[in-house]
Amino acid sequence: MASAMAAKAAKSIAKAVGEYQYPWREKLAKHKDELAKGVWGYWELGAWKPLAISARRRARLRKEVLLAGADWEYDPERKEMRTKRKGHKVDRLAAEKRERTAELMEAMPQMLADYRKRRWERKMKAEDDAAKKALQE
CATH class of the missing domain: 1.10.287 (Helix Hairpins)
Incomplete structure (x- = not known):
């Protein structure tokens, strides 16, 4: 009986932790304006300003969003593939x-x-x- 209760408690804790393990929605809402400015930074009044969120945190947030199955629209457009071979x-x-x-x-x-x-x-x-x-x- 005690083991059943322990298993049930472990399941409920795992469920609670699993649901709140990656609170990416709050983080995304918090940094939405900053992420929209660019990937590395932006020019403001002739001066280069780096993002307020570090690249490591930005990458972690991106990974969390993508793992959750949501879209990440803050990546820059990819350049066209190079067709000319080097030589x-x-x-x-x-x-x-x-x-x-x-x-x-x-x-x-x-x-x-x-x-x-x-x-x-x-x-x-x-x-x-x-x-x-x-x-x-």
């Missing part, structure tokens, strides 16, 4: 040059045809100019 500039430039060379090689027949046409037109113009000069003399 040596030489390798990157060599790959770009190879791509450019492949593009130019595809366009090479048209470029050669245009060059031949321009050369032929220049030759015809020179012959016409020479013929006109010969007629004038």
Whole structure:
């Protein structure tokens, strides 16, 4: 009988402690204005002001809120992931040059045809100019 009462008392104490173990709602209400100012601090009248709540306490409060299943809206926006891979500039430039060379090689027949046409037109113009000069003399 005494053990049953002890077990019941232990359960009630565990329940009370479990419910009030992380009083994050009060802490969140207390620091709500401060957390909204930024993660590390904020500029006020040209001077940098750190937050009134320390980073350790802020992290603990964030963890408690997230463990309770509530939303934490005070994190800054995440930057876009980096898609460009790190590496040596030489390798990157060599790959770009190879791509450019492949593009130019595809366009090479048209470029050669245009060059031949321009050369032929220049030759015809020179012959016409020479013929006109010969007629004038």
